[in-house]
Amino acid sequence: MPDRVSLGALTKAFPPELVDRVLWDTDTVEVRRRLLPSRLVVYFVLALWLFRGHNCGYVQVLSKVVDGLYHRRRAEALLAGVGLDPAGWVDAGGGRRWRPPNGSSLSRARARVGADPLRMLFDAVAGPVGAQGAPGVFLCGLRVVSMDGTTTDVPATDDNDAVFARPSTAGRVGAFPQVRWLVAAESGTGALVGATFGPYTVGEQTLALDLLPVFGPGMLVLADRNFLSHALARDVLATGAHLLWRASASFALTPVDVLADGTYLAELKPARTADGLPITVRVIEYTVHASPADGGAASASELFALVTDLLDVEAYPALDLACAYPMRWECETVIGHHKTDMGEGQPVLRSKDPEGVAQEMWALFAVYQAVHQLIGAAVDATGIPPGKISFRHALTAATDTVTAAFPPSPP
Numbered sequence: 231m232p233d234r235v236s237l238g239a240l241t242k243a244f245p246p247e248l249v250d251r252v253l254w255d256t257d258t259v260e261v262r263r264r265l266l267p268s269r270l271v272v273y274f275v276l277a278l279w280l281f282r283g284h285n286c287g288y289v290q291v292l293s294k295v296v297d298g299l300y301h302r303r304r305a306e307a308l309l310a311g312v313g314l315d316p317a318g319w320v321d322a323g324g325g326r327r328w329r330p331p332n333g334s335s336l337s338r339a340r341a342r343v344g345a346d347p348l349r350m351l352f353d354a355v356a357g358p359v360g361a362q363g364a365p366g367v368f369l370c371g372l373r374v375v376s377m378d379g380t381t382t383d384v385p386a387t388d389d390n391d392a393v394f395a396r397p398s399t400a401g402r403v404g405a406f407p408q409v410r411w412l413v414a415a416e417s418g419t420g421a422l423v424g425a426t427f428g429p430y431t432v433g434e435q436t437l438a439l440d441l442l443p444v445f446g447p448g449m450l451v452l453a454d455r456n457f458l459s460h461a462l463a464r465d466v467l468a469t470g471a472h473l474l475w476r477a478s479a480s481f482a483l484t485p486v487d488v489l490a491d492g493t494y495l496a497e498l499k500p501a502r503t504a505d506g507l508p509i510t511v512r513v514i515e516y517t518v519h520a521s522p523a524d525g526g527a528a529s530a531s532e533l534f535a536l537v538t539d540l541l542d543v544e545a546y547p548a549l550d551l552a553c554a555y556p557m558r559w560e561c562e563t564v565i566g567h568h569k570t571d572m573g574e575g576q577p578v579l580r581s582k583d584p585e586g587v588a589q590e591m592w593a594l595f596a597v598y599q600a601v602h603q604l605i606g607a608a609v610d611a612t613g614i615p616p617g618k619i620s621f622r623h624a625l626t627a628a629t630d631t632v633t634a635a636f637p638p639s640p641p
Contacts, residue, residue, distance in 0.1 A: 238631030243600035252350040288333040348592035359606035366418030372450040378561035379412035393584040417557040445471040452558040
């Protein structure tokens with residue numbers, strides 16, 4: 231019976247064949263026949279991100295995943311006139327019996343599987359979902375991808391403290407250690423192109439190096455002012471992608487040449503000669519003016535300075551680039567979905583050891599991407615723009631299918 235458990239609509243993204251393959255590749259297939267086989271454990275770990283909040287402990291989550299099959303088997307036994315085991319065991323087929331295990335068994339099963347299968351599952355589903363020419367996905371023929379990061383609390387244990395560390399303010403150490411994570415999301419759809427995480431003490435520029443393999447020709451990468459540096463810009467440009475990053479007010483950009491549209495060229499200079507040659511960039515400076523609807527006094531924003539390697543003023547108009555920069559907030563929306571929709575007000579992860587935290591983070595990214603694949607399928611089927619489809623509603627719909635959707639009984 232456990233071998234036939236699925237994950238509802240999300241099984242489309244994580245079919246049993248894919249799960250079995252990553253388990254085989256990571257050498258985490260069970261050695262002996264278990265009542266908690268590795269495939270079921272993977273589906274259970276993914277389901278932890280579908281069921282959060284109150285009354286969603288380990289046993290409750292697994293019960294939601296297997297209840298359809300479990301109670302179906304119990305009903306079949308009752309209709310067949312077979313006495314039910316008072317301990318709750320049912321025939322699982324193949325001469326085995328099964329009942330929902332306790333929390334400690336599930337914890338040991340999670341440790342047995344580890345984080346690698348979940349990472350491979352995410353790698354298998356990660357990538358853009360926007361069709362060529364989809365509105366809000368492309369700018370001047372380039373697929374727009376935004377990059378941003380955040381932190382998440384993890385349980386306060388000695389192991390987590392040693393690996394992830396805690397933030398400190400004014401000499402006071404935070405209540406929880408934190409994992410810092412970074413995602414690259416397709417603007418317009420929110421689909422994850424890549425993701426990474428590490429200790430709180432590792433900065434976003436360092437983590438961004440893990441995302442380099444997901445960038446490539448035909449992409450325009452957006453990022454906030456925390457990311458701008460010669461070294462990171464050099465590495466991103468080496469992938470073939472283009473960049474449009476904001477510069478902080480303290481970042482030195484000396485004009486070298488003024489272009490016809492009022493933008494100017496400057497150089498990103500390396501900190502050391504060994505870091506390579508200076509990079510010529512185009513700087514777009516602008517302010518945003520707002521006029522109240524009631525006709526009151528207009529207001530102007532702070533001065534924005536954007537840095538890009540797109541130097542052709544005719545092919546890449548400054549106004550188009552300036553208007554595209556707010557697309558970077560799509561990545562903030564991705565983070566918000568984790569904090570509010572998938573987190574369900576539970577700011578601290580479940581895992582008390584670093585391997586469990588890694589497993590939980592890769593499961594988060596994988597489930598998030600699977601929901602966006604469902605959204606992409608809905609876009610293709612209905613023609614509704616992706617921005618008009620609510621992630622919360624899609625997540626709820628996918629969650630509701632978990633207890634109802636499972637493979638039919640064999641003949």
